[in-house]
Amino acid sequence: MHHFHYENDELFCENVSLAALAEEAGTPAYVYSKATLTRHFKAFDGAFEGLPHLTCFSVKANSNLAVLRLFASLGGGVDIVSGGELYRALKAGVPAERIVFSGVGKTREEMRAALEAGILMFNVESAQELEALNTVAGEMGRKAPISLRINPDVDPKTHPYISTGLKKNKFGISFETAMDVYRHAAELPNLEVIGVDCHIGSQLTEVSPFVAAVDRLKKLLESLKAGGFKIKYLDVGGGLGITYQTEEPPEPDEYAKALRDALNGIGLTLILEPGRVIVGNAGILLARVTYTKSGEEKDFVITDGGMNDLMRPCLYGSYHGVQPVRKTGRPGARVDIVGPICESSDFLAKDRDLPGFVAGDLLAVMSAGAYGFTMSSNYNTRRRAVEILVDGDGYEIVRERETYEDLIRGEHIPASLK
Numbered sequence: 001m002h003h004f005h006y007e008n009d010e011l012f013c014e015n016v017s018l019a020a021l022a023e024e025a026g027t028p029a030y031v032y033s034k035a036t037l038t039r040h041f042k043a044f045d046g047a048f049e050g051l052p053h054l055t056c057f058s059v060k061a062n063s064n065l066a067v068l069r070l071f072a073s074l075g076g077g078v079d080i081v082s083g084g085e086l087y088r089a090l091k092a093g094v095p096a097e098r099i100v101f102s103g104v105g106k107t108r109e110e111m112r113a114a115l116e117a118g119i120l121m122f123n124v125e126s127a128q129e130l131e132a133l134n135t136v137a138g139e140m141g142r143k144a145p146i147s148l149r150i151n152p153d154v155d156p157k158t159h160p161y162i163s164t165g166l167k168k169n170k171f172g173i174s175f176e177t178a179m180d181v182y183r184h185a186a187e188l189p190n191l192e193v194i195g196v197d198c199h200i201g202s203q204l205t206e207v208s209p210f211v212a213a214v215d216r217l218k219k220l221l222e223s224l225k226a227g228g229f230k231i232k233y234l235d236v237g238g239g240l241g242i243t244y245q246t247e248e249p250p251e252p253d254e255y256a257k258a259l260r261d262a263l264n265g266i267g268l269t270l271i272l273e274p275g276r277v278i279v280g281n282a283g284i285l286l287a288r289v290t291y292t293k294s295g296e297e298k299d300f301v302i303t304d305g306g307m308n309d310l311m312r313p314c315l316y317g318s319y320h321g322v323q324p325v326r327k328t329g330r331p332g333a334r335v336d337i338v339g340p341i342c343e344s345s346d347f348l349a350k351d352r353d354l355p356g357f358v359a360g361d362l363l364a365v366m367s368a369g370a371y372g373f374t375m376s377s378n379y380n381t382r383r384r385a386v387e388i389l390v391d392g393d394g395y396e397i398v399r400e401r402e403t404y405e406d407l408i409r410g411e412h413i414p415a416s417l418k
């Protein structure tokens, strides 16, 4: 359920007219609904009520400070994968003890910053990373709290670019070698082994792969217990999917019930790293039609939003719904919605039967709240879009549209060329 809806044939976000918003803030614009963000966070987090747990929102899905602050205010933590995300999370006011740090390539500098901040734990992904973290912690006179990210080798049945828990993926430590790596970790003086972690992929539309992964981890937990390890946390990653088109992913309640059943009173604090399921359908990309054009084989609607604003269609062939901001009753047409970028992969939607758009019309690219702005770029020297948070009758710009000065900041013409 989200709060984008029509009133008298006009698309609104909560009580704010998107047409009015576009007039005031310009396009392209990312528009997020605070009520939807709140509702989704609570529905997810609430599904685990009664079970010791921490919902660590995955910052890569949507890293705006306002969004992070909102979830922190609702009791959430965050899952980060870089020093930049750590910096953001702390700036947004997320308490360090609610931050987990994942990722295969943490640098020593990033480790130092996270230890300095006092994060909850590092999800370590390789034996070499373990050594590096032990060294950095030793230099700082600290003990680094760690879990190992285990690759459980289960098929998440999702897009190959976003499945992470298969043997052929670069992520985690293999199930077979996990015990050895745990034993090694226990011998390193500056590490404290406190958890087991996995993340098998994104946009999962069934619960069975999650359950299969947890079943494998339970076996490892038994061995760890027998080996005298004091494990406190089980981090099951993120990955719950959303409806972009016709997918029917499990509701958070169903997902939580499956995990509860699989864990069966295991007595650990559960860490969850949802991203998409919380923010995906809470945001849209608002764009304006610049031109329309009839090609020999296809008709195009050219908008001021492009692949640099929303990469998912060009990168994964992802489907995003497209809706007119004003329903006009004009006859429909089969069109490609494309951007202004000099690449044929610059499309937001392909072969869609949509109401006839004309230049100047506004359209909403739906389900763009996750991996939308965060994956956007300055390709073609385009300014990244404004981000807006709607709250009831009002809204706030939570990230200004970039300026041309922003785009050349830090660049220099060498003296020899002056």
Ligand code: LLP
Pocket: 058, 061, 079, 102, 103, 162, 199, 201, 202, 203, 237, 238, 239, 240, 273, 274, 275, 276, 277, 312, 370, 371
């Ligand atoms: N935890 C870890 C360690 C992750 O790598 C990810 C996502 C998550 C949690 C959150 O997963 P979610 O709940 O959002 O599925 N750019 C792609 C998605 C990449 C996901 C990467 N990892 C897309 O636009 O579909």
